[in-house]
Amino acid sequence: MSKPYVQIDPRDNIIVAITTLEKGLSVTIQGKELTLKESIKQKHKFALCHLAVGDDIFMYGVLIGKATKPIEAGCAITIENVKHASSEFNDSKEKFTWEAPDISKFKERTFNGYHRKDGKIGTSNYWLVIPLTFCENRNVDVLEGALSEKLGYETKKDFAVDTDALIKQYKAGASNEAIFNTPIITTKEELSKNRLFPNVDGIKFLKHDGGCGGTRQDSETLCRLLAGYITNPNVAGATVFSLGCQNAQIAMLKDAIKALDPNCEKPVHYLEQQKSESERRLIEQAVKHTFIGLAEANKLTRKPAPLSKLVLGLECGGSDGFSGISANPALGYASDLLVALGGAPVLAEFPELNGVEQELINRCVTDADSKKFYNLMRAYSEAAIAVGSGFENNPSPGNIKDGLITDAMKSAGAAKKGGTSPVVAVLDYTEQVSKPGLHLLCTPGNDVESTTGLAGSGCNIIVFTTGLGTPTGNPVAPVLKLSSNTELFERMNDITDINAGTVISGEDTIESMGEKILDHIIKVASGEIHSKAVLHGNNDFIPWKRGVSL
Missing domain, CATH: 2.30.130.110 (Archaeosine Trna-guanine Transglycosylase; Chain: A, domain 4)
Structure with a gap:
């Protein structure tokens, strides 16, 4: 500038x-x-x-x-x-017109993805291990310990320790000097080269604290969310642990999957501990089912797919005073490009749309969606007020320190991620993206709860704008970090993927930066490069219990 x-x-x-x-x-x-x-x-x-x-x-x-x-x-x-303070809004739409951006640079582009039988395309290929209740989290941990490193998948650190090599040396009668000189450190990169199943990007373990206690609605929502993950195009299949007596029953999850995809052909293996001979037998079956599932998933390879198959989650977190004038509008332009190409961007975080409701209502294609958005925003606001809070309490200390001092100021900048295109659908939490065009998805402003919801509604890739920096990722959808300023990009380059600070310095326009973002998205969707969150194993997963979360 x-x-x-x-x-x-x-x-x-x-x-x-x-x-x-x-x-x-x-x-x-x-x-x-x-x-x-x-x-x-x-x-x-x-x-x-x-x-x-x-x-x-x-x-x-x-x-x-x-x-x-x-x-x-x-x-x-x-x-x-x-x-x-924010403007009042109503559910009556005003006239809205949209001029699509020039897509000539992308019209013939494709990405290499995983083609599913339901017609969806994955940008990744994962196997899930899911507990239906927190009581099964330990069994999930056991399965992770048995499979992840052994099969060449991610560790909790940047390296793995091969203690087996020392044991082998000891049993062979090696000297202490020989044992000490035995190499036992394997980097993540080396592990990935030795994967038994190279076409499977990983096994993801979705531990959580729900499934029992709370309200019945909590468990129903959890099952719909988990069904969304199983049917996400980035997922090949799942192993599901159930205790047996919890609120979130196996039948509830099966019904939720059927509601999303009546003809779902993905392999899903259910193991109920209270019906098992023993815990050892339960784990043995889980390991074998998962291993065979991985072998089948490995048969799938990447093939060209149109950009219309991209379902792009639009997220922000750790925002600063530049987010609304660099990263967010640039991502908004990429969103508009994707809409013009037949893709489906998804704008979430309803507490961070406070003050721009009328603009979004005006952009809704149907009266039904404008009324739905109106009602969801009113209900969310009233729920926050009922517990002594309100949308005005959304800005974090970090937001305020870096120039975002009111929720409406933060929201007006955050909404720029959604570009200027028409809103083709308004979705409540766990509802699925099912058509091309911009969607609005009701999620909290909390970063991880929101990204969790975006992937659960079908997003196969997410771009996350930030002005302060965050390591947040998602188990199944690659999350790209887009910095609002160059200082952050240079200081936290290890966790940040793209720099929109060049808009501030004048090296890029909103439009040129938006094109760079879409180009980067295509490369990540094709598996040509990995997002920093994927490389670091940031698999954040927090289901929303529909309580007040700003």
């Missing part, structure tokens, strides 16, 4: 500092010159004009707060002088 400050929308009465601005600096905006009355930190905002108590404050062209104290032009906007 050419200037050290920017007015994002002509209607805005606060200005973003691109770099730290010193007191006394003269700035000119819309032909109006003013002098800063105090220093403004990078990513923070200052008032364009005098604001009296109760005056509306606008950013991104929408209401994001009200002044709680008089604010002079050129003074900082802070949590001490501003409170959250």
Whole structure:
């Protein structure tokens, strides 16, 4: 950006500092010159004009707060002088038109994916091990210990320790010196080269604390979520542990799978401990079922697929004052490109759509979806208020420190991930993506709960924008981290995939960055490169119990 400050929308009465601005600096905006009355930190905002108590404050062209104290032009906007405020909305749509972006660079592109019998295409090929209740988490751990490293899959660290080599030396009567000189460290890269099943990307173990206790609805929701993971195109099959007496019954999961895919042909093996001869027998059967399942999954190879088969999760976390002007709108442009190519982006995190509801309602293709979104947002907001909270409490300490001081300010920037295309469907938590075009999915603002929900609704790849940095990943959907600023990308390059900070520096436009993002998505979807979250084994999985989570 050419200037050290920017007015994002002509209607805005606060200005973003691109770099730290010193007191006394003269700035000119819309032909109006003013002098800063105090220093403004990078990513923070200052008032364009005098604001009296109760005056509306606008950013991104929408209401994001009200002044709680008089604010002079050129003074900082802070949590001490501003409170959250957002525009009212209704379920009546206004006229909406959309001009699709130029897709000539991508029209003939494909990605190499795993073709499933139901017509979906996976960007990865995983086998799942799932407990229906937390009581079975130990058995899941035992199975992981028996299979993961032995078959060449990920360890908890960047390397594996081959203690068997020392045992072999000892039994052979080797000297202490020979034992000490025996190589026993194997890196993840070396392990992956020695995989018994090279066409299977991994075994994923979805441990959780649910399935029993709580409400019956919690268990029903959990089973629908797990069914979404089993039917996700990135999954070849599953081994399911059940205790037997829990709320989340095997029959409940089977019904949930049938509801999503009546003709599901994926192998799913159910093992109920209370019907087993012994725990040893249970584990033995689980190991053998999983091993055979992996052998079958290994027969599948990557083949070309159209970009219309990409279901792209749009996520943000650890956002900063640049997220809404670099990473999020650039991802939004990539989302628009994908829509024009026949793909399906999915925008989630409903607490972070507070203040832009009317815009999204206007973009809904059908009246039914505009009303559904209206009702879901109202219900979520009322549930938060009922427990003494509210959407205004969504911004984290990190958000506030880096310039996002109200939920509406954060939301207006977060919504940019969804681009400008029409909304073809509004989904409640665990409902599935079933058509091309932009979807809205009801999830919490909590990063892991939201990414968990995105994969559970069918996303086969996720892009996660961040301004502060986060290692978050997902067990089945590759998660790409998109940095809003170059300083973060350089400092946390080990966990960050793409740098949108070049939009801030002026090296890229929103459009050119969006094209780079889509190109990177295609490479990851094809298995040409791996996301940092996959390389580090970040397999975060937290089911949402439908309580209030901001």
